[in-house]
Amino acid sequence: xxxxxxxxxxxxxxxxxxxxxxxxxxxWAEDAVSDTLLAALEKPQSYAGLAQLKTWLVGxxxxxxxxxxxxxxxxxxxxxxDDEQDLDDLLFHADGxxxxxxxxxxxxxxxxxxxxxxxxxxxxxxxxxxxxxxxFMMREWLELGTSEICKELGLSSTNVFVLLHRAxxxxxxxxxxxxxxxxxxxxxx
Amino acid sequence: MSLLPNCREVTRLLLEAEEHALPWPDRARIRLxxxxxxxxxxxxxxxxxxRQALGHWRREDDNSPTAPGNxxxxxxxx
Numbered sequence: 204x205x206x207x208x209x210x211x212x213x214x215x216x217x218x219x220x221x222x223x224x225x226x227x228x229x230x231w232a233e234d235a236v237s238d239t240l241l242a243a244l245e246k247p248q249s250y251a252g253l254a255q256l257k258t259w260l261v262g263x264x265x266x267x268x269x270x271x272x273x274x275x276x277x278x279x280x281x282x283x284x285d286d287e288q289d290l291d292d293l294l295f296h297a298d299g300x301x302x303x304x305x306x307x308x309x310x311x312x313x314x315x316x317x318x319x320x321x322x323x324x325x326x327x328x329x330x331x332x333x334x335x336x337x338x339f340m341m342r343e344w345l346e347l348g349t350s351e352i353c354k355e356l357g358l359s360s361t362n363v364f365v366l367l368h369r370a371x372x373x374x375x376x377x378x379x380x381x382x383x384x385x386x387x388x389x390x391x392x
Numbered sequence: 393m394s395l396l397p398n399c400r401e402v403t404r405l406l407l408e409a410e411e412h413a414l415p416w417p418d419r420a421r422i423r424l425x426x427x428x429x430x431x432x433x434x435x436x437x438x439x440x441x442x443r444q445a446l447g448h449w450r451r452e453d454d455n456s457p458t459a460p461g462n463x464x465x466x467x468x469x470x
Binding site for chain 1: 396397399400401403404407408410411412417430432434435437438439440442444446447448449452
């Protein structure tokens with residue numbers, strides 16, 4: 204296998220991880236990644252450096268993932284979108300005041316320079332439940348507009364806004380619990 | 393919504409602002425409230441933090457190693 208081909212293959216697990224985070228279906232994720240690798244290996248792409256290769260592959264992957272969504276989007280049940288306990292009730296008293304003071308997270312630069320932070324962020328996004336997670340990924344990873352998300356998943360814009368609201372609150376809670384609360388892990392074995 | 397929304401309503405507006413531009417009365421409500429509420433000001437900074445973080449994550453400038461066995465962008469940890 205050529206050097207380029209083996210570099211592309213080596214990135215397969217990470218591509219699969221992104222595809223799975225969006226599609227929440229192993230078979231569709233596999234298809235998207237296979238299509239991506241095929242497309243990548245067909246192109247006589249000059250290999251300029253690993254960082255660029257990953258970015259380039261993820262760009263192709265996003266298109267293939269969108270293809271999967273267009274093919275399967277409405278097959279996935281979107282019921283249960285309203286079942287979830289309102290996070291707002293957990294955060295606020297009946298009179299609308301905070302139950303607990305939000306914590307100061309400090310300067311973003313401190314966290315954004317650490318690989319572990321992005322591991323935690325990725326994990327938190329992957330743990331967003333069901334349709335909440337898919338809508339969040341469509342907005343934040345695929346950067347789709349509201350009307351496109353509505354169209355692909357058969358949801359109203361109100362639904363979509365409620366789901367994004369909950370997703371962001373849940374993401375905030377997850378980052379608080381997994382990054383800002385624990386003592387900073389500066390050394391890993 | 394009243395001219396003086398409570399924290400719950402303001403946080404809903406702050407998150408809604410992530411999806412689309414808010415009409416100016418809502419922007420005014422937010423500004424008024426943040427001027428007198430430390431909790432919501434802190435929350436607003438958390439929302440900004442997440443937006444920045446997601447931007448980096450989306451663009452892959454996250455210092456993650458790009459292949460097994462590759463050296464991470466940060467110095468190896470002891």
